[in-house]
Amino acid sequence: MTKDRFSSGAAPLGSARLDWRDGVPCSADFGDVYFSARDGLGETRHVFLDGIGGPDVWAARPRFTVGELGFGTGLNVLGLWDAWRRTAAPDARLHVVSVEGFPLEPGDLAQAHATFPELGPLAADLRASYPRRVPGFHRLRLDGGRVALTLLFGPVAEMLEKLTARVDAWFLDGFAPRRNPDMWTDTVFRQIARLSAPAARVATFSAAGHVRRGLAAAGFAMEKRPGFAGKLECLAGRFDGAPVADGSLPxxxxxxxxxxxxxxxxxxxxxxxxxxxxxxxxxxxxxxxxxxxxxSAQPERVLVSPRLAGPDDAYGRFMAQAFVQADAQRELPPAAGALHLPSEAETPRLVDFAARLGWDGSLAQPVDAAAASDIAGVRTPRGGMWYPAARFVAPPxxxxxxxxxxxxxxxxxxxxxxxxxxxxxxxxxxxxxxxxxxxxxxxxxxxxxxxxRANRGQLCYLPATAGSRQLRLPVSFGGHVTPLTGVGGDALHVLGSSYRRWNLDASGDGWRGLDPGDLGSALDGLAAVFPDMAAAWRSAPLRGWAGLRATTxxxxxxxxxxxxxxxxxxxxxxxxxxxxxxxxxxxxxxxxxxxxxxxxxxxxxxxxxxxxxxxxxxxxxxxxxxxxxxxxxxxxxxxxxxxxxxxxxxxx
Missing domain, CATH: 3.50.50.60 (FAD/NAD(P)-binding domain)
Incomplete structure (x- = not known):
C-alpha cells in the first residue's frame, strides 16, 4: 500500500439530525427510520440474526466476527450481543465491526435504547463505552472484554478500504438504497467480498434488484426471504466467491x-x-x-498528553487514535488537562492538525498568552495549546x-x-x-x-517554591513540569525529561541514578519558559528517576x-x-x-x-x-x- 491510498485528513463526520416519531428516531436528512416502528428488536432478530443463520452459525465457533454497515442506534449490535451471550460457549469471543458516517449523540442513543428495556444492561454498558465523535477507528471492550466492538466513524467505502478483517457474517443496514445510495455501491460490495471469510453470511432488509445483483457480482449467492412487518421481502446470502487479494505486502x-x-x-x-x-x-x-x-523500572507518575502530528502520515493518525484510546481507559484518573507551549510558529500547525483529525475543543484548543497564564496559574511567555483531556497519572x-x-x-x-x-x-x-x-x-x-534502540531518560523531583506553588497543571515545552504531586514519598514537582542514546553492551548499567548534568539540562529547558522557577531550583537537591526506554x-x-x-x-x-x-x-x-x-x-x-x-x-x-x-x-x-x-x- 502507498500513502496516497488514504486521504490526507479525516473526512468530517456528518451530524445526525433526528425527528422522533412515537419514540422511533428518524433521520431528518435521509427521511428514513432507524428501526421498525412496529418492533425494532423483532426486525433485528428476523432480518439479521435469522438471516445469517444465528444462533447455529456461531454455536460451535470460539471466535466469531460480524461486520455491519450502519451502526445507527446500535440496536443490531445489542440484539446480536444478547443472542450470542445466551447461546455461545462461555469462553467464546465475539468481534463486531460497524461503520457509521453520522454517529448519534449519547443522549439520542439513550432515548432510542429506552424503547427496549430487555436490553437495558447491555445498552448501558455500550453507552458507557461509547467513544468521542472523532473520525476513524474506535475499539471498545464490552461484556468484561468478551465482546470487542470496533466502530468506524466515516464514509463507508473509505472505512472498509482501511479495514483488515475476516468477517464471518454481515449486516447491511444502511438507510434505504434510494435514500442513501453511497452505502450500496459496487465499490462497497467489492470491499465486503475482500473482507469476507469463506462461506461468510450476509443479510439485509433491502430486496432491491441492484443490491441483489451487486452482491452476486461480488461473489455472494443470494436468496430472497420473507420481509418483516409488512415488507414483502428481504435478502440473505453466502459468500461463495474466490478470496480477494487486498494488496498487502508479503x-x-x-x-x-x-x-x-x-x-x-x-x-x-x-x-x-x-x-x-x-x-x-x-x-x-x-x-x-x-x-x-x-x-526503578518505571517512574511513579507520567504525563499522558496528545502528541499532535499531521493526519496524512501514519505516525500522526496512530498518535491521535492512541490518545483517544488512552482517554477512554476507565482505570485512569479523571482528566485535569495540560498546557503545551510550542514555538509561536508551531501553534498554527498544531491547530491545523487537530482540525484535520476531526478533534473538537474538548481535546485540543489554541489559547493566547493571557488565557494560557490563567489556565496554568503562572505567567507564560506565549500562548499555545490547551489539552483538556490530558492527565498526570500513576501506573495502574x-x-x-x-x-x-x-x-x-x-x-x-x-x-x-x-x-x-x-x-x-x-x-x-x-x-x-x-x-x-x-x-x-x-x-x-x-x-x-x-x-x-535504548535511550536513557530521567525525571527530576523538586521542592516547592513560592512561585512554583502557583502552578495548577502540567505544562510541556519540549520538557515538562508538573504542579505539586505525590512522588518520592513527598509533595514535589516533576521536571522532565531528556533523552540520551544508550549502548547496553558497551555502557552496561551506568544509566542508573541521576547526575548533576541531568538536573542542569532539564533546568536549561525550563528556563526558556519559566526562568524564575528554573533559577530557584538551581541549588535543589538531586532527586528523581532514571531509566531506559525503548525507541525506534x-x-x-x-x-x-x-x-x-x-x-x-x-x-x-x-x-x-x-x-x-x-x-x-x-x-x-x-x-x-x-x-x-x-x-x-x-x-x-x-x-x-x-x-x-x-x-x-x-x-x-x-x-x-x-x-x-x-x-x-x-x-x-x-x-x-x-x-x-x-x-x-x-x-x-
Missing amino acids: WYAPPAPLKPGATVAVIGGGIAGRAAARTLAQEGFRPTVFDAGEP ATMAAELRAARVDSLAAVDQGWRLGLGDGTSEIFEALVLAAGPWSARLMPGGLPGL ADHLPFVGPVADVAAYEDAYAGLHHGRRGDWPTASYRHNAYVLTGLGSRGYQTAFLGAEMLASAMAGAPGPVDREVATALHPARMLIRHLRRPPAQRGSG
Missing part, C-alpha cells in the same frame, strides 16, 4: 492465529506488558507476566493476569512453543511469547529485533509478530534491486510477538498497541487502519535495511 503478511486459550508468557511488567496481558486475557488467551520487580495497580516476580534470562524455541530460562535456574514452557521488556527485548530474542528511528512502536531475521534476509535479499513480482510470504518466529519501542509515550500508546497485538494474535479485526498497522510492523526496519544496496547497509 513481508507484512499476518501470522497464523493462535489457538483460543493458548498460554502466553508476557515478559515485562511495565505499562506495555500490563496492557498486553489485560487485552490478551480479554481476547481469551491465558497470559502470565514475568517481571524482575525492579522498583490492576493486573488482569498472573504476575510472576522472576527474571527471564533466556528464550529457546521448542516444539510446544517457547522455553523461558528463569533467574533461579528453573524453566517453564508457554505456547506463545510477548516481549514487552523495553530495550532488553532485543537481547532476549534469538536473532534480535533490528531497529530497536521513526518514533513508532514495534507491535506484532517477530520476524525470523535469517529467513527474511534469505527471502528478501533482492529487494534492493526494486524487482516486482511474487515474493514469499513472511516467515516469523513461531508464536513470538512484541510490544515495545513506546519511548516516553508509553501511557499514550500502550492501550491501542495492546489491542493491535491481541488482534494480530487472534486473527481478529484490526483496530487501526491498514497503513498504520504496516507502519508499526516489527519487521519494517529490517525491510528498510534490505531495500538499501548492500554497500550502503553498514550495520544498521
Whole structure:
C-alpha cells in the first residue's frame, strides 16, 4: 500500500439530525427510520440474526466476527450481543465491526435504547463505552472484554478500504438504497467480498434488484426471504466467491492465529506488558507476566498528553487514535488537562492538525498568552495549546493476569512453543511469547529485533517554591513540569525529561541514578519558559528517576509478530534491486510477538498497541487502519535495511 491510498485528513463526520416519531428516531436528512416502528428488536432478530443463520452459525465457533454497515442506534449490535451471550460457549469471543458516517449523540442513543428495556444492561454498558465523535477507528471492550466492538466513524467505502478483517457474517443496514445510495455501491460490495471469510453470511432488509445483483457480482449467492412487518421481502446470502487479494505486502503478511486459550508468557511488567496481558486475557488467551520487580523500572507518575502530528502520515493518525484510546481507559484518573507551549510558529500547525483529525475543543484548543497564564496559574511567555483531556497519572495497580516476580534470562524455541530460562535456574514452557521488556527485548530474542534502540531518560523531583506553588497543571515545552504531586514519598514537582542514546553492551548499567548534568539540562529547558522557577531550583537537591526506554528511528512502536531475521534476509535479499513480482510470504518466529519501542509515550500508546497485538494474535479485526498497522510492523526496519544496496547497509 502507498500513502496516497488514504486521504490526507479525516473526512468530517456528518451530524445526525433526528425527528422522533412515537419514540422511533428518524433521520431528518435521509427521511428514513432507524428501526421498525412496529418492533425494532423483532426486525433485528428476523432480518439479521435469522438471516445469517444465528444462533447455529456461531454455536460451535470460539471466535466469531460480524461486520455491519450502519451502526445507527446500535440496536443490531445489542440484539446480536444478547443472542450470542445466551447461546455461545462461555469462553467464546465475539468481534463486531460497524461503520457509521453520522454517529448519534449519547443522549439520542439513550432515548432510542429506552424503547427496549430487555436490553437495558447491555445498552448501558455500550453507552458507557461509547467513544468521542472523532473520525476513524474506535475499539471498545464490552461484556468484561468478551465482546470487542470496533466502530468506524466515516464514509463507508473509505472505512472498509482501511479495514483488515475476516468477517464471518454481515449486516447491511444502511438507510434505504434510494435514500442513501453511497452505502450500496459496487465499490462497497467489492470491499465486503475482500473482507469476507469463506462461506461468510450476509443479510439485509433491502430486496432491491441492484443490491441483489451487486452482491452476486461480488461473489455472494443470494436468496430472497420473507420481509418483516409488512415488507414483502428481504435478502440473505453466502459468500461463495474466490478470496480477494487486498494488496498487502508479503513481508507484512499476518501470522497464523493462535489457538483460543493458548498460554502466553508476557515478559515485562511495565505499562506495555500490563496492557498486553489485560487485552490478551480479554481476547481469551491465558497470559502470565514475568517481571524482575525492579522498583526503578518505571517512574511513579507520567504525563499522558496528545502528541499532535499531521493526519496524512501514519505516525500522526496512530498518535491521535492512541490518545483517544488512552482517554477512554476507565482505570485512569479523571482528566485535569495540560498546557503545551510550542514555538509561536508551531501553534498554527498544531491547530491545523487537530482540525484535520476531526478533534473538537474538548481535546485540543489554541489559547493566547493571557488565557494560557490563567489556565496554568503562572505567567507564560506565549500562548499555545490547551489539552483538556490530558492527565498526570500513576501506573495502574490492576493486573488482569498472573504476575510472576522472576527474571527471564533466556528464550529457546521448542516444539510446544517457547522455553523461558528463569533467574533461579528453573524453566517453564508457554505456547506463545510477548516481549514487552523495553530495550532488553532485543537481547532476549534469538536473532534480535533490528531497529530497536535504548535511550536513557530521567525525571527530576523538586521542592516547592513560592512561585512554583502557583502552578495548577502540567505544562510541556519540549520538557515538562508538573504542579505539586505525590512522588518520592513527598509533595514535589516533576521536571522532565531528556533523552540520551544508550549502548547496553558497551555502557552496561551506568544509566542508573541521576547526575548533576541531568538536573542542569532539564533546568536549561525550563528556563526558556519559566526562568524564575528554573533559577530557584538551581541549588535543589538531586532527586528523581532514571531509566531506559525503548525507541525506534521513526518514533513508532514495534507491535506484532517477530520476524525470523535469517529467513527474511534469505527471502528478501533482492529487494534492493526494486524487482516486482511474487515474493514469499513472511516467515516469523513461531508464536513470538512484541510490544515495545513506546519511548516516553508509553501511557499514550500502550492501550491501542495492546489491542493491535491481541488482534494480530487472534486473527481478529484490526483496530487501526491498514497503513498504520504496516507502519508499526516489527519487521519494517529490517525491510528498510534490505531495500538499501548492500554497500550502503553498514550495520544498521
